[in-house]
Amino acid sequence: MAAMALTQLARGCRPLPRLRILASRRQNGSLWNEYEERGVPSYLDMQATTPVDPRVLDAMLPYYHGKYGNPHSRSHSYGWDAEEATEQAREKVAKLINADPKEIFFTSGATESNNMAVKGVADFYEGSGKKHIVTTQTEHKCVLASCRRLEVDKGWSVTYLPVDKWGLVSLQDLENAIRDDTALVSIMHVNNEIGTMQPLEEMGQICAKRKVLFHTDAAQSVGKVPVDVKKLGVALMSISAHKMYGPKGVGALYVRRKPRVRLRAVIDGGGQERGMRSGTLATPTIVGFGAAAEVCMAEMENDHRHVEMLYKRMHDQITEQLPQITLNGSPSARYPGNVNLSFACVEGESLLMSLAKTTAVSSGSACTSASLEPSYVLRAIGVSEDLAHTSLRFGIGRFTTAGEVDKTVNDVVREVRRLRDMSPLWELELEAMKTGGQKQAVTWS
Amino acid sequence: MSLMLRRGVVVTRSLAPAAVFRRGYHEAVHDHFNNPRNVGSLDKEDKNVGSALVGKASCGDVIKLQVKVGKDGVIQDAKFKTFGCGSAIASSSYATEMIIGQNIDEASKITNSDISSHLKLPPVKIHCSVLAEEAIQAAIEDYKGKQSQSAAE
Numbered sequence: 001m002a003a004m005a006l007t008q009l010a011r012g013c014r015p016l017p018r019l020r021i022l023a024s025r026r027q028n029g030s031l032w033n034e035y036e037e038r039g040v041p042s043y044l045d046m047q048a049t050t051p052v053d054p055r056v057l058d059a060m061l062p063y064y065h066g067k068y069g070n071p072h073s074r075s076h077s078y079g080w081d082a083e084e085a086t087e088q089a090r091e092k093v094a095k096l097i098n099a100d101p102k103e104i105f106f107t108s109g110a111t112e113s114n115n116m117a118v119k120g121v122a123d124f125y126e127g128s129g130k131k132h133i134v135t136t137q138t139e140h141k142c143v144l145a146s147c148r149r150l151e152v153d154k155g156w157s158v159t160y161l162p163v164d165k166w167g168l169v170s171l172q173d174l175e176n177a178i179r180d181d182t183a184l185v186s187i188m189h190v191n192n193e194i195g196t197m198q199p200l201e202e203m204g205q206i207c208a209k210r211k212v213l214f215h216t217d218a219a220q221s222v223g224k225v226p227v228d229v230k231k232l233g234v235a236l237m238s239i240s241a242h243k244m245y246g247p248k249g250v251g252a253l254y255v256r257r258k259p260r261v262r263l264r265a266v267i268d269g270g271g272q273e274r275g276m277r278s279g280t281l282a283t284p285t286i287v288g289f290g291a292a293a294e295v296c297m298a299e300m301e302n303d304h305r306h307v308e309m310l311y312k313r314m315h316d317q318i319t320e321q322l323p324q325i326t327l328n329g330s331p332s333a334r335y336p337g338n339v340n341l342s343f344a345c346v347e348g349e350s351l352l353m354s355l356a357k358t359t360a361v362s363s364g365s366a367c368t369s370a371s372l373e374p375s376y377v378l379r380a381i382g383v384s385e386d387l388a389h390t391s392l393r394f395g396i397g398r399f400t401t402a403g404e405v406d407k408t409v410n411d412v413v414r415e416v417r418r419l420r421d422m423s424p425l426w427e428l429e430l431e432a433m434k435t436g437g438q439k440q441a442v443t444w445s
Numbered sequence: 446m447s448l449m450l451r452r453g454v455v456v457t458r459s460l461a462p463a464a465v466f467r468r469g470y471h472e473a474v475h476d477h478f479n480n481p482r483n484v485g486s487l488d489k490e491d492k493n494v495g496s497a498l499v500g501k502a503s504c505g506d507v508i509k510l511q512v513k514v515g516k517d518g519v520i521q522d523a524k525f526k527t528f529g530c531g532s533a534i535a536s537s538s539y540a541t542e543m544i545i546g547q548n549i550d551e552a553s554k555i556t557n558s559d560i561s562s563h564l565k566l567p568p569v570k571i572h573c574s575v576l577a578e579e580a581i582q583a584a585i586e587d588y589k590g591k592q593s594q595s596a597a598e
Contacts, residue, residue, distance in 0.1 A: 349530035385503030422484050424509035424526040
């Protein structure tokens with residue numbers, strides 16, 4: 001009797017049948033709780049940001065309620081707990097990139113880390129005779145803007161290296177660009193728009209030989225591809241948590257200790273982070289960052305296999321069903337989760353609008369930015385004027401499912417066909433194909 | 446996991462798919478974009494058809510507009526094809542809707558503000574309506590040119 005009552009009681013608050021939910025969740029988009037509203041678009045914009053891994057969220061929550069102390073409060077257990085948590089997170093992040101925990105400084109994100117690296121190094125070398133920085137034309141805006149500010153305010157000279165049609169920087173160009181008064185070389189690891197991966201190891205060797213500091217913006221690569229700071233020979237590296245399934249609003253700067261890299265702090269205050277970056281450490285987000293780093297280390301191989309499989313699936317299916325599709329960026333030296341495709345004769349924003357109900361992607365086209373200029377990265381890799389407005393960037397990640405990819409491919413193929421039917425340029429293309437590839441002269445009004 | 450909700454509690458999200466849309470363009474633009482009127486081509490050799498191809502692929506906006514005009518100078522049919530953003534497609538679709546049934550003199554008086562005010566285009570997209578206006582006028586010019594050419598023959 002008691003046993004029956006107990007089982008009935010147990011049945012009443014039995015946990016949800018997990019297997020069924022997991023199966024349906026996998027089908028429709030893997031992170032949604034079954035109670036959350038269906039019908040949101042599939043998320044294929046992983047370069048913009050990534051969802052927070054549930055394991056990371058679990059790790060963060062205690063530090064929002066209960067263990068909410070300031071890690072710099074030395075006098076009570078709230079502070080001691082918080083400090084212990086941030087130091088553990090620091091160790092996890094350091095382990096991910098094979099660095100020492102003392103070399104990791106937490107910031108508010110990769111933008112701040114990049115600013116700290118570029119402006120911090122420049123400030124330190126101010127007046128020492130070093131007045132030159134080498135960077136590339138395809139860097140993230142924060143690096144380009146920081147260099148611009150140094151040019152304008154402090155009179156530094158900056159060389160912006162060109163890239164080839166794959167988006168790769170030539171090692172010879174880099175050698176030639178480094179001068180005697182060069183203080184810093186800053187080259188990003190994986191480009192956020194086209195996914196091209198630069199040969200950092202060789203560049204690190206060149207910089208070491210010429211005794212120049214080498215900084216890399218690794219926001220898009222840390223946690224996704226193996227990054228070993230000792231192997232790459234970098235002196236400074238920027239990391240972003242929200243690109244590796246961690247929380248937004250936190251990042252880190254790796255600053256090498258042997259041989260010593262000296263920087264001037266950009267943010268002054270109470271002297272936290274050994275004076276390098278003042279400000280109360282945001283314990284919950286830093287703990288999340290550490291947890292994300294730990295999860296990434298464990299899942300890296302699986303993630304890479306998963307993303308590569310989905311990339312091949314998407315790329316092959318789209319190029320089989322649609323003619324005149326171009327992949328922007330290097331086909332071999334790339335991170336597979338970044339698929340930037342140009343759809344000839346279809347304008348990017350109109351394609352985005354058609355897909356908006358079902359898929360969240362991003363475009364390199366002008367119409368989506370405030371100015372009418374197309375993406376500077378696409379322009380730097382020499383994408384022709386006709387194709388500059390036609391590109392779309394798909395981002396694949398840990399939580400992207402094959403079902404989402406298939407659905408996206410179907411939607412893209414359908415919408416591109418519809419928009420091509422509406423496009424006068426596609427009409428001209430078809431006529432040209434009919435007359436054996438010779439484009440007829442077009443009279444423009 | 447503390448986030449797992451109990452059975453029976455429904456979480457309603459305010460971000461429904463339609464809301465994502467509405468944050469951008471006005472309904473009229475979406476209407477013309479999803480159900481464009483008069484997409485297609487007319488026979489460009491026909492003496493009564495005026496064709497125009499305006500814009501530049503490098504600027505991301507190209508409109509092809511064709512009008513078929515009757516003997517009485519009334520536009521009987523118009524067809525368009527556009528390479529451009531949602532506003533450009535909507536502007537050219539609305540333009541064809543406006544000019545069908547109008548006399549060519551009336552039609553050439555259409556300004557871009559007629560189009561942009563109907564579609565409630567944001568300031569950054571007004572140039573799309575300017576291109577549509579140019580397309581209308583160029584098509585009418587082409588028709589007039591063909592007519593005077595055949596009259597001369």
